[in-house]
Amino acid sequence: MLNRYKTLTAATLLAGFSMAHATGLATCDSGPRSGWQPTEKLEQQLKEKGYTVRRIKEDGGCYEVYALNEKGERGEFYFHPVTLAPVPTKAR
Numbered sequence: 001m002l003n004r005y006k007t008l009t010a011a012t013l014l015a016g017f018s019m020a021h022a023t024g025l026a027t028c029d030s031g032p033r034s035g036w037q038p039t040e041k042l043e044q045q046l047k048e049k050g051y052t053v054r055r056i057k058e059d060g061g062c063y064e065v066y067a068l069n070e071k072g073e074r075g076e077f078y079f080h081p082v083t084l085a086p087v088p089t090k091a092r
Contacts, residue, residue: 025078026064026078028062053067
């Protein structure tokens, strides 16, 4: 019984840890990483549109991009890692 309790506690902590790192602003049904396009391709596409990319990371199965748009305005943008299409976000 004690072993089962430890396993349940560990699983609960891990679930809480992963949820603490996701913002919940967007989620993507992105499938296995082997099908994802490289972040370098997304960065290049954004640069061609006049964006200055500061950082790209994964959040909620999406690519989360911190960048300055063509007007120099700072923003946080989400893209589907397979299609690189913009993903709508939930209001904060």
